[in-house]
Amino acid sequence: xxxxxxxxxxxxxxxxxxxxxxxxxxxxxxxxxxxxxxxxxxxxxxxxxxxxxxxxxxxxxxxxxxxxxxxxxxxxxxxxxxxxxxxxxxxxxxxxxxxxxxxxxxxxxxxxxxxxxxxxxxxxxxxxxxxxxxxxxxxxxxxxxxxxxxxxxxxxxxxxxxxxxxxxxxxxxxxxxxxxxxxxxxxxxxxxxxxxxxxxxxxxxxxxxxxxxxxxxxxxxxxxxxxxxxxxxxxxxxxxxxxxxxxxxxxxxxxxxxxxxxxxxxxxxxxxxxxxxxxxxxxxxxxxxxxxxxxxx
Numbered sequence: 001x002x003x004x005x006x007x008x009x010x011x012x013x014x015x016x017x018x019x020x021x022x023x024x025x026x027x028x029x030x031x032x033x034x035x036x037x038x039x040x041x042x043x044x045x046x047x048x049x050x051x052x053x054x055x056x057x058x059x060x061x062x063x064x065x066x067x068x069x070x071x072x073x074x075x076x077x078x079x080x081x082x083x084x085x086x087x088x089x090x091x092x093x094x095x096x097x098x099x100x101x102x103x104x105x106x107x108x109x110x111x112x113x114x115x116x117x118x119x120x121x122x123x124x125x126x127x128x129x130x131x132x133x134x135x136x137x138x139x140x141x142x143x144x145x146x147x148x149x150x151x152x153x154x155x156x157x158x159x160x161x162x163x164x165x166x167x168x169x170x171x172x173x174x175x176x177x178x179x180x181x182x183x184x185x186x187x188x189x190x191x192x193x194x195x196x197x198x199x200x201x202x203x204x205x206x207x208x209x210x211x212x213x214x215x216x217x218x219x220x221x222x223x224x225x226x227x228x229x230x231x232x233x234x235x236x237x238x239x240x241x242x243x244x245x246x247x248x249x250x251x252x253x254x255x256x257x258x259x260x261x262x263x264x265x266x267x268x269x270x271x272x273x274x275x276x277x278x279x280x281x282x283x284x285x286x287x288x289x290x291x292x293x294x295x296x297x
Contacts, residue, residue, distance in 0.1 A: 002095060003272055004134040005167055006088070008141050010278050012164040015146055041135050044271060049124055051264040052099045057107050058193050059257035060100040061186035062242060067097035068183050069212060088279035091171060093231065095268035098175060101182030108185035214241050231276065235265050
């Protein structure tokens with residue numbers, strides 16, 4: 001659902017440019033991944049649902065706290081300025097972490113419930129309904145928005161034409177709210193499973209400090225580098241640090257769950273290469289005037 005809404009936003013922004021730019025960008029943007037088949041979307045959704053159900057609550061909580069720390073580090077280091085530069089990349093990278101956040105929140109709310117499994121099944125069904133609706137809107141917009149936005153006879157396209165520019169800000173607020181709630185649930189889970197044991201703080205405090213420094217370094221290194229390879233390298237370093245942490249202080253089941261997390265990140269990021277490409281291209285275009293001004297000075 002997140003990717004579909006971001007694709008809709010990108011297409012609306014592309015169509016708001018001049019006609020010549022629209023034709024060239026839209027032809028290259030829609031030729032590859034715009035109209036992905038229904039069966040691929042269904043397969044990706046349910047495979048990701050299975051992976052999220054396999055990742056344990058302990059590892060999911062650590063993934064949520066790690067991404068929250070990295071997001072705060074991005075804001076603190078001015079990775080996102082007033083124009084929202086870098087926001088697309090952060091939203092694209094949060095897909096699997098957002099799934100872990102929703103899982104942690106639901107598990108935390110359903111603790112001690114008699115029908116918790118049934119509630120989780122209903123949540124998965126609701127997620128599927130929302131994903132199907134967003135995919136249907138995306139297919140309609142990808143095919144007909146350039147025509148309907150000019151002719152102004154389609155209710156969906158007219159609504160997007162009037163309020164489509166707010167999609168990215170709405171997604172940002174929703175993701176921030178989801179991670180804020182999940183951070184509370186994750187903190188309680190980490191305390192119950194890791195910090196409540198005797199003398200646990202003596203081991204976890206230095207490890208947590210080292211891992212925090214690693215996250216900050218990864219964030220600064222990502223700002224210096226550009227390209228999809230750097231983003232994939234960031235994912236490997238993030239989960240690699242978590243894997244080392246679980247090898248030292250966790251259980252073997254936690255190690256297995258971290259390895260499943262690698263697969264979950266791949267399932268989320270590999271189909272989103274078109275979004276990564278568009279976000280990186282926009283970031284390079286935004287950096288170009290700044291570089292020219294510095295060179296002229």
